[in-house]
Amino acid sequence: MKLVVIGGDAAGMSAASQARKRIGPGDLEIVVFERGRFTSYSACGIPYWIGGAVDDRDALIARSPAEHRKNGIDVRLRHDVVGIDLDRRFVVARDLADGGEVRESFDHLVYAAGASPVVPDWARVRDAGVFGVQTLEDGDAIHAWLDGSGVRPHPRRAVVIGGGYIGVEMAEAMIQRGLQVTLLEKSPEPMGKTVDPEIGAMVREAISGLGIEIVTNAHVDGVETADGRVRAVVTPGGSLPADIVVMGLGVRPNTSIARDAGLPLGPTGGLRTDLRMRVEGLENVWAAGDCVETRHLITGRPVHVPLGTHANKQGRVAGINIGGGYATFPGVIGTAVTKVCDLEVARTGLTSHEAGQAGYEFVTATVESTSRAGYYPGASAMTVKLIAERRTGLLLGAQIVGRAEAAKRIDALALAVWNKMTVEEMTALDLSYAPPFAPVWDPVLIAARKATDAVHAG
Amino acid sequence: MKLVVIGGDAAGMSAASQARKRIGPGDLEIVVFERGRFTSYSACGIPYWIGGAVDDRDALIARSPAEHRKNGIDVRLRHDVVGIDLDRRFVVARDLADGGEVRESFDHLVYAAGASPVVPDWARVRDAGVFGVQTLEDGDAIHAWLDGSGVRPHPRRAVVIGGGYIGVEMAEAMIQRGLQVTLLEKSPEPMGKTVDPEIGAMVREAISGLGIEIVTNAHVDGVETADGRVRAVVTPGGSLPADIVVMGLGVRPNTSIARDAGLPLGPTGGLRTDLRMRVEGLENVWAAGDCVETRHLITGRPVHVPLGTHANKQGRVAGINIGGGYATFPGVIGTAVTKVCDLEVARTGLTSHEAGQAGYEFVTATVESTSRAGYYPGASAMTVKLIAERRTGLLLGAQIVGRAEAAKRIDALALAVWNKMTVEEMTALDLSYAPPFAPVWDPVLIAARKATDAVHAG
Numbered sequence: 001m002k003l004v005v006i007g008g009d010a011a012g013m014s015a016a017s018q019a020r021k022r023i024g025p026g027d028l029e030i031v032v033f034e035r036g037r038f039t040s041y042s043a044c045g046i047p048y049w050i051g052g053a054v055d056d057r058d059a060l061i062a063r064s065p066a067e068h069r070k071n072g073i074d075v076r077l078r079h080d081v082v083g084i085d086l087d088r089r090f091v092v093a094r095d096l097a098d099g100g101e102v103r104e105s106f107d108h109l110v111y112a113a114g115a116s117p118v119v120p121d122w123a124r125v126r127d128a129g130v131f132g133v134q135t136l137e138d139g140d141a142i143h144a145w146l147d148g149s150g151v152r153p154h155p156r157r158a159v160v161i162g163g164g165y166i167g168v169e170m171a172e173a174m175i176q177r178g179l180q181v182t183l184l185e186k187s188p189e190p191m192g193k194t195v196d197p198e199i200g201a202m203v204r205e206a207i208s209g210l211g212i213e214i215v216t217n218a219h220v221d222g223v224e225t226a227d228g229r230v231r232a233v234v235t236p237g238g239s240l241p242a243d244i245v246v247m248g249l250g251v252r253p254n255t256s257i258a259r260d261a262g263l264p265l266g267p268t269g270g271l272r273t274d275l276r277m278r279v280e281g282l283e284n285v286w287a288a289g290d291c292v293e294t295r296h297l298i299t300g301r302p303v304h305v306p307l308g309t310h311a312n313k314q315g316r317v318a319g320i321n322i323g324g325g326y327a328t329f330p331g332v333i334g335t336a337v338t339k340v341c342d343l344e345v346a347r348t349g350l351t352s353h354e355a356g357q358a359g360y361e362f363v364t365a366t367v368e369s370t371s372r373a374g375y376y377p378g379a380s381a382m383t384v385k386l387i388a389e390r391r392t393g394l395l396l397g398a399q400i401v402g403r404a405e406a407a408k409r410i411d412a413l414a415l416a417v418w419n420k421m422t423v424e425e426m427t428a429l430d431l432s433y434a435p436p437f438a439p440v441w442d443p444v445l446i447a448a449r450k451a452t453d454a455v456h457a458g
Numbered sequence: 459m460k461l462v463v464i465g466g467d468a469a470g471m472s473a474a475s476q477a478r479k480r481i482g483p484g485d486l487e488i489v490v491f492e493r494g495r496f497t498s499y500s501a502c503g504i505p506y507w508i509g510g511a512v513d514d515r516d517a518l519i520a521r522s523p524a525e526h527r528k529n530g531i532d533v534r535l536r537h538d539v540v541g542i543d544l545d546r547r548f549v550v551a552r553d554l555a556d557g558g559e560v561r562e563s564f565d566h567l568v569y570a571a572g573a574s575p576v577v578p579d580w581a582r583v584r585d586a587g588v589f590g591v592q593t594l595e596d597g598d599a600i601h602a603w604l605d606g607s608g609v610r611p612h613p614r615r616a617v618v619i620g621g622g623y624i625g626v627e628m629a630e631a632m633i634q635r636g637l638q639v640t641l642l643e644k645s646p647e648p649m650g651k652t653v654d655p656e657i658g659a660m661v662r663e664a665i666s667g668l669g670i671e672i673v674t675n676a677h678v679d680g681v682e683t684a685d686g687r688v689r690a691v692v693t694p695g696g697s698l699p700a701d702i703v704v705m706g707l708g709v710r711p712n713t714s715i716a717r718d719a720g721l722p723l724g725p726t727g728g729l730r731t732d733l734r735m736r737v738e739g740l741e742n743v744w745a746a747g748d749c750v751e752t753r754h755l756i757t758g759r760p761v762h763v764p765l766g767t768h769a770n771k772q773g774r775v776a777g778i779n780i781g782g783g784y785a786t787f788p789g790v791i792g793t794a795v796t797k798v799c800d801l802e803v804a805r806t807g808l809t810s811h812e813a814g815q816a817g818y819e820f821v822t823a824t825v826e827s828t829s830r831a832g833y834y835p836g837a838s839a840m841t842v843k844l845i846a847e848r849r850t851g852l853l854l855g856a857q858i859v860g861r862a863e864a865a866k867r868i869d870a871l872a873l874a875v876w877n878k879m880t881v882e883e884m885t886a887l888d889l890s891y892a893p894p895f896a897p898v899w900d901p902v903l904i905a906a907r908k909a910t911d912a913v914h915a916g
Contacts, residue, residue, distance in 0.1 A: 010898070045833060045893045054893075059833035062898075165892075297888075308898045309891035330886050337890035346890050375503060375517035405863065408896070411889045415873035418887060428788050429876060430755075431869045432795035432804050433767035434623075435503045435512075438866070440468070440520075440766045 004106035008034030011289025011315035012112030018319025025072035051173030084261035115251035115290035122222035155243030163190035167248025206343035268304035288314035295331035344407030349397030365451035369443035373435035393422035423451035462564035466492030469747025469773035470570030476777025483530035509631030542719035573709035573748035580680035613701030621648035625706025664801035746772035753789035802865030807855030823909035827901035831893035
């Protein structure tokens, strides 16, 4: 039996490894085609490697091609899959080294081609200092550009386009590298798609505090280049000088090969799968990671949430099922976390905007509390916002902003959303308490009380 | 209408405040009898005040008697309730200042008399340097003893009896005050009632690392005194010199007055209440806090869990109900947390021992992971242990040990226990991920995966 995997990062290699764990090399041949030069790396870590918190690219690699090969997985780097024949069950891959094509038959296929940064037409300038942040190759390229090459001066001014997770993280990385940084965001506040506006305003303050200039309600018309290098970002309000431009406009699933082969795409543009990560309507064809869409467990709607944590889980589920086991990936609830300087920001479930879009009527409750008992050294302020359905009190979403020890508390709220708890039931939760860890009324409980009052009043 | 409250700490004052919030002074008179000189304070903070992390006793007081009085609550300090007449609906209190007795009628009664440290007969020596740790008065007395009085030398050697939360926290406090400290624990490992033995062994290591001598499997025969001061703790293995002895053998509910009045006690020795915190079988008599027993939501059994967080919730629930609202306290699942030096320890649900006692057959899974992505600065090792029912995979309990950012993650596991999740369902949980906050496989998810394998194998 032969398994062919398209894409050698988190999803693809998790699938390959799980299948291998269940079926030995004698009974299952595994071939992985990977366009790049690396496998199983943490794309999420790239901003920290650019900024210098992580000093070595290899630290981001969880498992190298050599390690996978030792595990009996035939990893073919720099191979770009250019076609899939579902009827005759083979894929065609181009060797990027020599342009030659290879054909590989399969019994099982895992499509895990990932996603690519959204790049507007005007940003399609090659080797001019305009970068997406998705692969380790992107990271290498940014590092090389920042370090200069002897033939040009070091960049001094960076413009980051897009104030979501990657944009904010990359803006901070650029500041850490000593550049002047401008962050452009089309929403009224940074992280406008991710958190409610007043939470975004706190992020804005933290960004500004780092010395990053932030422009919201921003529009970009294009970039100016000279001598093949970017010189400025053009906006309706004028040109912003830039020696490097980083694109943080999100990513789109890499599905062109899949679409050409007839694999079904959903409304988000991602591949459609069942709960076992089998491509909808197909036997023995699986998909996982940033190229698939999944289900939002609160709204029931399809969503595209390209995060490493989902990619790993989905790949593992596909691999278990290919290996003869049984596992499912039921969907997501939109949990996410990041930090800006020492400001931690986290969310789960739906934002106010998302709840309204889904058709919910809802109440919100926001409380200010502290990470530790107020009298205990190191206590710091934190904000918890809950969004609950009107009348039923069903917890729809939550957001946390604070300093150290704040954001990871979102996980408790994620479990409340996951388990469809009401805010009133949450007021009784048995959360851990001791003065070094929480006030006697945990911030989550205070927020649940206030939200319960709002539900009763509404 | 008149509400009389017995006990002015967390439970009693929460009840009084909630009732007041709903019914103004014109319609509800509230009288609180408190034996001590303080109200609404954090007993859990006392070890940190003794150790010096908190430098002021008043910081532990959430709301003073004066503040409560301003809120229309008639707080009578230094008043010891000595009798309750349920038929004629009055209580008798003794003024500790002059020994005089007052009688106060009630329409509603809240019994919130708290708990007292377990003190063996041999430790009942007054003013000799043997202390329990329960009230601010206890804390004052310990401070005074440690500071000396001019007529005697400063204590140099402390023996702490009992290696549970209070014992461990007080041992650390004594080390911080510069004393030589010996901690005696009758179990094979410290925190023997709280966590599984191998987790207790990690606590032992942290305790020893602080320079505290720890004796486990210990037995105490008594104390030696001379000139009215403790000189040593007597054990079968010999005498341990001691200038101060701290008792950390747990607490027992203060129920003698309630029992004399005919209020029902449960098998744990605590008062029995319904979900609304009404004393079982009685109208308009309520109880809350360390003097009541509650229900363990996993075993269904009555338990006595004297923690400030429960006391506050129970008092609030009683006060809402007295005030004409509706609220319940469904029970507890045994969540707790503490730290020893920089070692954080947390638990929820049942330990292995407790699960066995309850009749469960179970599997366990223990994993070592890190608090942040391994490559991210500041990542530290943490251990997660899960206990799951055999066959069903129901999560019965969890324990976490680690350094910074580890223990508060128990809350997510507390919600999993609370919501009766299986470890297999937990493998799909949408927990927050970013390199500064977790590895791409959160330690909780890794543990859930391993526990799932154990369930399938078992």
